Amino acid sequence: MTTRVIAEDRLNDESVRQAFRRTKRLVGCYVGLSVLTLIAIILLRDHPDIATDAAWVRVIIVVATSLLMTSFAARASRGHSKSFLRLRLASGIMVVAIAVIVALPGAFPVWLRIEQAVCGILLLGVVTRVNGKTLRSVFAK
Numbered sequence: 001m002t003t004r005v006i007a008e009d010r011l012n013d014e015s016v017r018q019a020f021r022r023t024k025r026l027v028g029c030y031v032g033l034s035v036l037t038l039i040a041i042i043l044l045r046d047h048p049d050i051a052t053d054a055a056w057v058r059v060i061i062v063v064a065t066s067l068l069m070t071s072f073a074a075r076a077s078r079g080h081s082k083s084f085l086r087l088r089l090a091s092g093i094m095v096v097a098i099a100v101i102v103a104l105p106g107a108f109p110v111w112l113r114i115e116q117a118v119c120g121i122l123l124l125g126v127v128t129r130v131n132g133k134t135l136r137s138v139f140a141k
Contacts, residue, residue, distance in 0.1 A: 020077040034066040
């Protein structure tokens, strides 16, 4: 199975470069917030009412997906169509998962639900960009 790579001239269009820059910046903020949350939960490990088992699992999943999305965004910006598809799917799925987490009362500590809401806002920006006309047209068959 081969990965389709987009021609350089399409990737060098200023609107495309700007859309990818903004997308990568949003994903970078998502990574930063995720890593800071992991540090926070490590520091709060002696407080099981704040650093619950569910919170640990969620934070680790979020850090992992944020790092994957960084890879997807970087490869997509270099023209890898499968990475672009993965970025579109992962960001959309994470927005839905975050919406559920924020809406469920009592499943996670309030501080984590607030952090997840901020992550959701960042990822909503990613979803908007990668599903927008500018980037989708670059990868249209």
